[in-house]
Amino acid sequence: MTYAVNRRVDKLSRKSPMKLLSINVGLPREIDWHGKPVRTSIFKQPVTGRMRVATLNVDGDQQSDLSVHGGRDKAVYAYPSEHYAFWRKELPGADIPDGAFGENFTTEGLQEHNVHIGDRLRAGSAEFIVTQPRIPCFKLGIRFGRPDMAKRFQRSGRSGFYLAVLQEGEVAPGDAIEVIARDGHGITVEEINNLYSADGSDQELLRRVSDLPALPEDWRDHFRKRLSSVD
Numbered sequence: 071m072t073y074a075v076n077r078r079v080d081k082l083s084r085k086s087p088m089k090l091l092s093i094n095v096g097l098p099r100e101i102d103w104h105g106k107p108v109r110t111s112i113f114k115q116p117v118t119g120r121m122r123v124a125t126l127n128v129d130g131d132q133q134s135d136l137s138v139h140g141g142r143d144k145a146v147y148a149y150p151s152e153h154y155a156f157w158r159k160e161l162p163g164a165d166i167p168d169g170a171f172g173e174n175f176t177t178e179g180l181q182e183h184n185v186h187i188g189d190r191l192r193a194g195s196a197e198f199i200v201t202q203p204r205i206p207c208f209k210l211g212i213r214f215g216r217p218d219m220a221k222r223f224q225r226s227g228r229s230g231f232y233l234a235v236l237q238e239g240e241v242a243p244g245d246a247i248e249v250i251a252r253d254g255h256g257i258t259v260e261e262i263n264n265l266y267s268a269d270g271s272d273q274e275l276l277r278r279v280s281d282l283p284a285l286p287e288d289w290r291d292h293f294r295k296r297l298s299s300v301d
Contacts, residue, residue, distance in 0.1 A: 094169030188253025
């Protein structure tokens with residue numbers, strides 16, 4: 071897959087404090103869920119020190135079901151720390167430490183409304199590109215002990231976003247995150263979320279998204295089918 075980016079860096083991104091607050095990893099484990107064994111890596115724990123980021127994951131992390139998780143386009147999952155206050159209010163009494171949503175990176179200053187698909191980021195010595203929002207599966211319900219959690223998460227619009235690794239390197243908690251290139255198509259993660267969830271269809275946006283180079287092919291194919299159904 072070829073990633074196309076615009077080398078122009080948005081001036082606002084230079085002024086906004088952006089930081090990697092926590093790095094979280096986890097290995098597969100087997101959980102009993104409604105009487106059935108489920109293999110999951112949703113339980114992440116924060117780590118300290120510098121961590122190696124490779125093409126497919128963070129050192130010490132491993133996806134459980136590669137048919138729906140992981141791969142080049144979903145090597146690292148980032149989740150905004152700004153959403154934690156919302157979830158602590160929504161789920162009073164729930165245990166919600168860093169990494170609670172299965173994210174590898176808990177971030178500050180990057181949210182769905184100000185991050186574009188195709189934006190290039192740098193943290194530590196590694197470089198990343200934003201590829202897609204997260205669509206939650208039932209395993210998020212396992213983490214919180216709530217079968218309705220995946221639906222609540224999807225409805226909230228607080229999806230976080232996946233990163234592909236463009237340059238392997240090392241990162242550590244506290245590292246600054248730099249936007250090194252803003253994608254020229256200017257389509258935010260929030261817009262993708264809204265378009266995916268909308269009952270109606272914005273045909274112009276569907277056309278733009280269907281040809282968005284940094285968006286993985288399965289997403290583009292989904293939106294092409296949506297577009298063909300309304301043309």
